[in-house]
Amino acid sequence: MKYLDLAMNAAESLGAEYADIRVQKTTDEVIYLQNLSLKNTSNSVLYGYGIRFFKDGAWGFAHSNIFTDEAVLQTVKRAADIASLSASVNKNKKLRLAPERSYIATYETPVKIDPRDVPMKEKVELMLEVNRSMLAFEGIKRAMFYLIMHRDEKFFGSTLGTRLETNTQWITPMISATAVHEGDSQSRSFNEGGKAVGWEWIESLNLTEKAKQVAEEALIKVKADPLGPEQRRTLILDPIHLGLTMHESVGHPTELDRVLGWEADYAGISFATPEKLKNYRYGSEIVNFVGDNTLNEGLATLGFDDDGVPGQKWHIIKDGILNEYGSTRDTALEIGLGYSRGCNRATYYSDQPINRIPNLYLLPGTKELSPSELIADTEDGVYIQGQGSFSIDQHRVNFQFGGDFFWEIKNGKLHRPLKKVLYKSCNPEFWNSCDAICDERWWRPFGVINCGKGQPSQSARMTHGAATTRFRNIRVGGSQ
Amino acid sequence: MNPLFEKIAQYIQNHVQADDYSLSIRSNDSHETRFAQNGITQHIAGPGLEIDLEVAFGQKTGGGSVNQSDEDTLGQLIKTAQDIARLNRPDPEYLPSVGAQELPRVNNLDPATRDLDPAKMVEIVAQAIAKAKAYGATVSGMTEKHLVESALFTKNGFAGYDASTEFGHSMTLKKDAVETKVSYSALDFGSFSLDKEFERLLSQAESLQTMKDFDPCKIAVILRPPALEELLWFMAWMMNRRQSDEGFTPYTGQLGQPFFGEKFSLRSTLKEPRLHARPFDREGIANREISWVENGVLKNLPTNRHWAKEKNAQPQSMYNFFIPGGAASEEEMMKLVPRGLIINRFWYIRTVDAKAGEFTGMTRDGVLYFEDGQVKHAVNNLRFNEMPHDATRRILALGKQESPSPSSYIPTMLIEAFNFVDKTTF
Numbered sequence: 063m064k065y066l067d068l069a070m071n072a073a074e075s076l077g078a079e080y081a082d083i084r085v086q087k088t089t090d091e092v093i094y095l096q097n098l099s100l101k102n103t104s105n106s107v108l109y110g111y112g113i114r115f116f117k118d119g120a121w122g123f124a125h126s127n128i129f130t131d132e133a134v135l136q137t138v139k140r141a142a143d144i145a146s147l148s149a150s151v152n153k154n155k156k157l158r159l160a161p162e163r164s165y166i167a168t169y170e171t172p173v174k175i176d177p178r179d180v181p182m183k184e185k186v187e188l189m190l191e192v193n194r195s196m197l198a199f200e201g202i203k204r205a206m207f208y209l210i211m212h213r214d215e216k217f218f219g220s221t222l223g224t225r226l227e228t229n230t231q232w233i234t235p236m237i238s239a240t241a242v243h244e245g246d247s248q249s250r251s252f253n254e255g256g257k258a259v260g261w262e263w264i265e266s267l268n269l270t271e272k273a274k275q276v277a278e279e280a281l282i283k284v285k286a287d288p289l290g291p292e293q294r295r296t297l298i299l300d301p302i303h304l305g306l307t308m309h310e311s312v313g314h315p316t317e318l319d320r321v322l323g324w325e326a327d328y329a330g331i332s333f334a335t336p337e338k339l340k341n342y343r344y345g346s347e348i349v350n351f352v353g354d355n356t357l358n359e360g361l362a363t364l365g366f367d368d369d370g371v372p373g374q375k376w377h378i379i380k381d382g383i384l385n386e387y388g389s390t391r392d393t394a395l396e397i398g399l400g401y402s403r404g405c406n407r408a409t410y411y412s413d414q415p416i417n418r419i420p421n422l423y424l425l426p427g428t429k430e431l432s433p434s435e436l437i438a439d440t441e442d443g444v445y446i447q448g449q450g451s452f453s454i455d456q457h458r459v460n461f462q463f464g465g466d467f468f469w470e471i472k473n474g475k476l477h478r479p480l481k482k483v484l485y486k487s488c489n490p491e492f493w494n495s496c497d498a499i500c501d502e503r504w505w506r507p508f509g510v511i512n513c514g515k516g517q518p519s520q521s522a523r524m525t526h527g528a529a530t531t532r533f534r535n536i537r538v539g540g541s542q
Numbered sequence: 543m544n545p546l547f548e549k550i551a552q553y554i555q556n557h558v559q560a561d562d563y564s565l566s567i568r569s570n571d572s573h574e575t576r577f578a579q580n581g582i583t584q585h586i587a588g589p590g591l592e593i594d595l596e597v598a599f600g601q602k603t604g605g606g607s608v609n610q611s612d613e614d615t616l617g618q619l620i621k622t623a624q625d626i627a628r629l630n631r632p633d634p635e636y637l638p639s640v641g642a643q644e645l646p647r648v649n650n651l652d653p654a655t656r657d658l659d660p661a662k663m664v665e666i667v668a669q670a671i672a673k674a675k676a677y678g679a680t681v682s683g684m685t686e687k688h689l690v691e692s693a694l695f696t697k698n699g700f701a702g703y704d705a706s707t708e709f710g711h712s713m714t715l716k717k718d719a720v721e722t723k724v725s726y727s728a729l730d731f732g733s734f735s736l737d738k739e740f741e742r743l744l745s746q747a748e749s750l751q752t753m754k755d756f757d758p759c760k761i762a763v764i765l766r767p768p769a770l771e772e773l774l775w776f777m778a779w780m781m782n783r784r785q786s787d788e789g790f791t792p793y794t795g796q797l798g799q800p801f802f803g804e805k806f807s808l809r810s811t812l813k814e815p816r817l818h819a820r821p822f823d824r825e826g827i828a829n830r831e832i833s834w835v836e837n838g839v840l841k842n843l844p845t846n847r848h849w850a851k852e853k854n855a856q857p858q859s860m861y862n863f864f865i866p867g868g869a870a871s872e873e874e875m876m877k878l879v880p881r882g883l884i885i886n887r888f889w890y891i892r893t894v895d896a897k898a899g900e901f902t903g904m905t906r907d908g909v910l911y912f913e914d915g916q917v918k919h920a921v922n923n924l925r926f927n928e929m930p931h932d933a934t935r936r937i938l939a940l941g942k943q944e945s946p947s948p949s950s951y952i953p954t955m956l957i958e959a960f961n962f963v964d965k966t967t968f
């Protein structure tokens with residue numbers, strides 16, 4: 063890629079203390095089927111490059127979709143000019159970049175069957191069959207299948223001498239059925255998010271059978287009882303549900319840019335401030351969260367981040383104590399951290415990378431324990447599967463979650479299905495109430511494909527994971 | 543019309559072999575300066591282009607999008623969309639693209655905003671930071687300007703074009719425990735005054751100095767326009783004719799009924815100069831003056847062409863929010879109820895129960911408690927679980943309209959018994 067050297071030489075001649083260029087082609091194949099009608103069958107390509115120019119403690123970022131020497135040089139100049147404007151404001155607030163070495167490397171998502179090699183007709187036929195199997199149930203009024211196959215091809219070069227070529231991809235199938243009954247309507251989904259794998263995952267899922275289960279459970283749900291008034295109860299949460307809970311209540315509060323107040327105007331800040339590092343009890347002693355951008359099939363497993371920092375694995379919460387953050391080269395030194403954890407990612411070529419949640423997961427319990435044993439050990443509680451409503455305050459303290467499917471537990475057994483269940487809690491109460499985690503046999507990932515953050519808004523991806531987990535004494539009740 | 547758009551449209555017209563096509567083009571030129579804690583953290587500039595093509599062979603459809611306009615890329619775009627369509631299954635809900643339409647004349651573009659010098663934008667940021675420092679505080683926010691051009695062309699003869707500008711400047715001030723925000727967003731830069739915005743920010747910050755703990759309950763609220771706008775987005779998202787007819791929303795069977803409070807009306811309008819009014823929607827239907835809710839009666843619901851045909855209705859889109867206001871000031875509103883809360887802004891609103899139209903969310907950027915007609919002190923942020931359509935039945939008074947963004951021109955509202963269910967620690 064000749065433009066890497068051209069751009070970096072130009073940036074150095076303009077006095078850059080650091081600069082990089084990211085040439086990125088993003089391809090999304092989307093098929094969206096609703097009630098046997100193809101609402102969207104398309105292939106989109108976004109191709110261009112973004113150039114970051116760092117000088118005098120300030121960034122400038124310019125992007126373009128025109129691939130000529132002249133356009134590349136103009137874009138470098140524009141980034142330099144913008145950095146100069148930024149620096150005029152940052153005289154007493156200079157940004158600093160954590161040290162990093164150079165790399166010459168490649169990375170590619172390992173896939174067995176490239177989704178591009180699967181004919182469109184085969185994909186659509188599968189989706190129609192899944193749709194039909196849900197609509198065959200009387201009472202199912204809406205059947206939906208959303209399939210996205212995403213690919214990023216990147217060339218990255220920096221003035222450190224780094225030259226990277228990465229080809230990453232992920233796929234996500236999401237199906238849902240909506241039932242209507244006696245003035246109510248309720249949906250049930252199969253949604254494990256995205257995975258950095260190929261079409262082999264879709265083939266292994268047996269989605270037609272899953273669709274029947276989804277439809278049956280939508281019908282059970284719409285006829286289920288709502289939960290009564292809110293009271294303190296025991297909660298058992300499945301891994302897919304926990305993916306969202308940990309994303310909001312652990313992932314975002316431990317992004318270092320939020321901790322520093324860089325998202326104060328929009329996405330918010332964090333209660334997990336630096337003086338709490340190594341001493342704040344975020345969760346009970348069995349709560350261990352790991353940031354891991356080397357996770358097999360993880361959506362943030364990209365080889366390197368958009369600072370050119372390699373994927374790493376580290377404890378964010380260790381034995382319940384806040385241990386470290388997810389960081390970037392321009393945030394790390396602000397708290398005296400001499401290195402970046404490689405969490406700077408951009409969505410498209412035209413986005414300036416920002417501090418993102420890494421692949422982040424709850425380590426499984428160390429004692430042998432299955433979900434059925436956990437339920438059998440629970441006198442009175444609510445078991446939540448899948449994801450529903452979610453909302454959290456802008457300091458990441460108070461939150462409320464719903465779910466996708468609910469059971470009341472009585473005397474160690476699933477007693478009756480429920481609907482319209484919500485729980486309310488806050489940090490650090492919630493993770494400190496965790497008293498049991500199933501073992502590694504039950505650990506499952508959930509891949510977030512639409513984490514919104516930043517101004518202008520960007521949508522990032524990362525994988526979470528957990529085994530089924532129990533929480534005591536949480537406020538659980540019906541919606542109003 | 544942008545000449546590049548015409549050139550792209552001509553190429554597509556000359557080379558598409560499909561029975562039908564719809565070509566959507568959108569370009570933008572943006573400059574975004576993001577600042578936090580009294581320094582610039584991000585600074586972005588560059589052009590953008592999106593070319594979306596949907597084609598059909600009979601009822602078999604396919605689509606593609608690219609962001610480059612050279613002939614090789616456009617040729618590949620046509621090939622991709624046509625290949626998908628040929629391999630696809632017929633869509634039972636497919637409708638041929640729209641033909642030529644008489645479109646309303648609108649003006650969404652301000653040349654001075656389009657030509658705004660980035661150096662001037664950075665000067666605004668520098669002044670905001672200087673003012674925050676002088677107050678002993680930190681400020682975070684964003685200054686941005688956008689020029690957006692969009693067009694739609696179809697095989698059946700539709701050609702529509704819109705150009706709009708937008709200038710925005712937001713500021714979140716933090717001093718000790720006080721955290722509050724103001725934002726300006728408009729089609730034009732001309733009416734922006736940093737002094738005025740910062741004065742508003744300081745006034746909010748000063749009013750929040752004394753904070754007392756407050757437990758959630760049902761209580762009257764004065765929703766300032768930025769808070770109301772956040773709620774409206776979610777309520778409007780559910781106002782969909784098909785979803786309602788199929789039983790998925792609270793509006794099922796409510797067309798023509800007094801489903802909202804009688805003090806509440808909601809329209810989309812081409813005539814309010816503060817509002818961005820695109821002349822046509824994504825299917826090429828000309829936008830028109832339309833009343834969604836009139837004195838509480840649900841008059842219309844947004845409907846796409848397919849469902850409009852099924853229901854023998856007129857297709858229509860909700861392209862902006864216009865809610866008629868009243869004459870009540872906040873001071874007068876405070877005297878209409880024994881006690882209540884003034885809400886600056888909501889945050890993280892999400893659906894709790896789609897069929898019931900129930901949402902949850904948090905307050906943000908300052909909540910004031912009033913009693914006996916006077917503001918007493920600030921309180922902690924609160925969580926609500928509420929049905930906005932039901933809340934309109936509890937409107938006690940409407941204030942003057944304001945435009946928190948080019949999408950809405952809406953009043954301050956006094957609403958009785960707003961349902962707060964939880965609180966946070968700040």
